[in-house]
Amino acid sequence: EPEVTQTPSHQVTQMGQEVILRCVPISNHLYFYWYRQILGQKVEFLVSFYNNEISEKSEIFDDQFSVERPDGSNFTLKIRSTKLEDSAMYFCATLGGNQVSAFFGQGTRLTVV
Amino acid sequence: DAKTTQPPSMDCAEGRAANLPCNHSTISGNEYVYWYRQIHSQGPQYIIHGLKNNETNEMASLIITEDRKSSTLILPHATLRDTAVYYCIVRPPGSGNTGKLIFGQGTTLQVKP
Numbered sequence: 729e730p731e732v733t734q735t736p737s738h739q740v741t742q743m744g745q746e747v748i749l750r751c752v753p754i755s756n757h758l759y760f761y762w763y764r765q766i767l768g769q770k771v772e773f774l775v776s777f778y779n780n781e782i783s784e785k786s787e788i789f790d791d792q793f794s795v796e797r798p799d800g801s802n803f804t805l806k807i808r809s810t811k812l813e814d815s816a817m818y819f820c821a822t823l824g825g826n827q828v829s830a831f832f833g834q835g836t837r838l839t840v841v
Numbered sequence: 842d843a844k845t846t847q848p849p850s851m852d853c854a855e856g857r858a859a860n861l862p863c864n865h866s867t868i869s870g871n872e873y874v875y876w877y878r879q880i881h882s883q884g885p886q887y888i889i890h891g892l893k894n895n896e897t898n899e900m901a902s903l904i905i906t907e908d909r910k911s912s913t914l915i916l917p918h919a920t921l922r923d924t925a926v927y928y929c930i931v932r933p934p935g936s937g938n939t940g941k942l943i944f945g946q947g948t949t950l951q952v953k954p
Contacts, residue, residue, distance in 0.1 A: 832884030
C-alpha cells in the first residue's frame with residue numbers, strides 16, 4: 729500500500745531555531761496538507777496546498793510558518809523561529825485527484841526546548 | 842461547520858462488534874460523514890464515509906439514520922489492534938473531498954481481551 733513518508737520522525741530543537749519538516753507524498757497526489765497535534769489535544773488543521781500555492785490556512789499558520797514543494801516531490805513545512813508551544817506531532821497528509829480521502833503520514837514529533 | 846458529538850470513551854470485548862455512535866444534527870443535505878481513527882498517536886487513518894446510504898468496506902460498516910442526524914460506525918469483530926481514538930467528521934460545506942478535516946475529541950475505544 730502506498731505511504732506518505734515524513735522525516736525526521738523526531739526532532740529536538742532550541743527555541744528560536746528554524747526547523748524544516750519534510751514529507752514525501754504518495755506519487756501522483758495533488759493536494760497536500762499539514763496538521764499538528766499537541767500532546768493530549770485534538771488534531772488541528774494548519775494548511776492546505778494545491779497547484780503550488782496555499783489553498784487554505786488556519787489561524788495557527790502565522791508568519792512563522794511556510795510551506796513549499798521545492799523540487800516537485802518533497803512537501804515541506806518550515807517554522808522560522810520555533811517557540812516552546814510549537815512542540816507537537818506534525819502530520820502531513822496527501823490526496824490524489826481520484827481519492828475519497830487523504831492519507832496521513834506517521835508524523836514528526838517536534839520538541840522545542 | 843456541522844458539529845459532531847461522540848461519547849468520550851467506550852469499551853468492547855475482543856471478538857464482539859463495536860458500535861460507535863455519532864450525532865451530527867446540524868448536517869446539511871450535501872455533507873458527507875467521514876470516520877477516521879488514530880492508533881496511539883500515529884497518523885489518522887481513513888475508515889469509511891457515507892452520505893445517505895449505509896456503507897460497508899473491509900474495515901467497517903457505516904449506518905446513517907434516515908434523517909441523517911446521527912450515524913454509527915460498526916467494527917464487526919473487534920480485535921485488540923482496533924484500540925484507538927475514532928473520529929466522526931462532517932466535511933465543511935463546499936469543501937468536497939479536498940477540504941480540510943476538522944477533528945473533534947473523538948471516542949477512545951478500548952478493546953479488551
